[in-house]
Amino acid sequence: MAQHFLLSAEARTLSLASIYKGGEDAAYGIFCRMRWAETDGAPVCPRCGGLKHYDVKGRRKFKCAGCAHQFSVTSGTIFASRKMAFTDLCAAIVLCVNAVKGLSALQLGRDINCQYKTAWVLAHKLREALASEVEGMQLAGEVEIDGAYFGGKIRPDNHIESRKDRRKSENQNGERRVVVVLRERDGATKTFVRESEAEGVALAVDNVAPDATVYADEARHWDVLHDRFEAVGRINHSESYSTPEANTNQAESYFSRLRRMVDGQHHHVSARYLYQYAAEAAWKEDNRRLSNGDAFRRTAKLALASPVSRQWKGYWERNEG
Known part of the structure; x- marks a missing residue:
């Protein structure tokens, strides 16, 4: 009898350990390649589309040589104004795609060591990105x-x-x-x-x-x-x-x-x-037939292609103010 795909090694192409073992620089590189796949990770200005830029010293930000707009790899996406490390963001995506029947915000918060409210909003942002794939x-x-x-x-x-x-x-x-x-x-x-x-x-x-x-x-x-x-x-x-x-x-x-x-x-x-x-x-x-590595990359691309969420940006500030 043939082995079910989900039980095979082909279904496991990415692990949580590899995310943290790679470190923050590797996780940042993943985000750059997912966001700017057409230029193999080279920054593209989200305002004018310019390719020429300057690195902002001491920060993971860029300044467009054409329109002088400062931006980062998460500018204009659902991760805009993020405070979480890139390794933790990658880990959160891995945990969510591995949990084929869903993951509670309480468990997600414990796994990546963040507050429940942070994990709850992050999970909803990822759900919003997934829903955008079939919109229209x-x-x-x-x-x-x-x-x-x-x-x-x-x-x-x-x-x-x-x-x-x-x-x-x-x-x-x-x-x-x-x-x-x-x-x-x-x-x-x-x-x-x-x-x-x-x-x-x-x-x-x-x-x-x-x-x-x-x-x-x-x-x-x-x-x-x-x-x-x-x-x-x-x-x-x-x-x-x-x-x-x-x-x-x-x-x-x-x-x-x-x-x-x-x-x-x-x-x-x-x-x-x-x-x-x-x-x-x-x-x-x-x-369900994707490997977890492919599911991770697909989710990350959808998230970085999704605009700033009107519903989830500043959610707790609006609802507890």
Whole structure:
């Protein structure tokens, strides 16, 4: 029997030890090569695109010879104004890509020796970068659509006479949301967080090519898909999980990963930020066959290509001021 890829040596091409063994200069070089891959790590001014520059003495900064703008390797990216060492940033990315079912901010903070709040924001910045890879993408070919509810669990009262029916909306806490997934078979995955699964019909129309073949389950709100797409396959899960004509196994595989991430690692995810965790699980599901070294490089490139985060820059200053 052939060995599974994730158990092979080819899946392990980067270790945490090698990051720290290389030191700060090597980690800085990794960032330069990821940020300025076209020039093999040579600085490019983010303001005018100039290649001529001066080194700012005593600092890892540059001054453009053309427009006199001072910049660094993280200027204009989600790591802008960073205080963390480059070795710790590289280590954080390695830890996040190695944790295929997610990594709690508390554990990340312990591993790289930083405050919980620092680790929490850093992890969210990386999730934002991962989500940017499929932003604006239209799915095509064979696409599966499904929805699953997360959050909103109410702890039952101690005494049975005080307990309420938690299935009723009036007895819920308003945190329950549905994650709608649109997943190409052997392709990309897009996720959305909405109030109800029926909203997924409009999402499919906006994000899937009209000539695609769409697969869904037996829920009645998916009936509209037959009018919007050339081919639609339906599977009745009360009768079977898969038939030769249709299945939504790829979507269910994604939800399995997301549930393990939410329940096993984070334990509680706010409805406000559920979309971030959903996007992270989608990226990891799509790239599960990458070696951890390739996953590291891909994540670093996405992070350094992402602009300064409007949501996460100065997050704690805004929310605790």
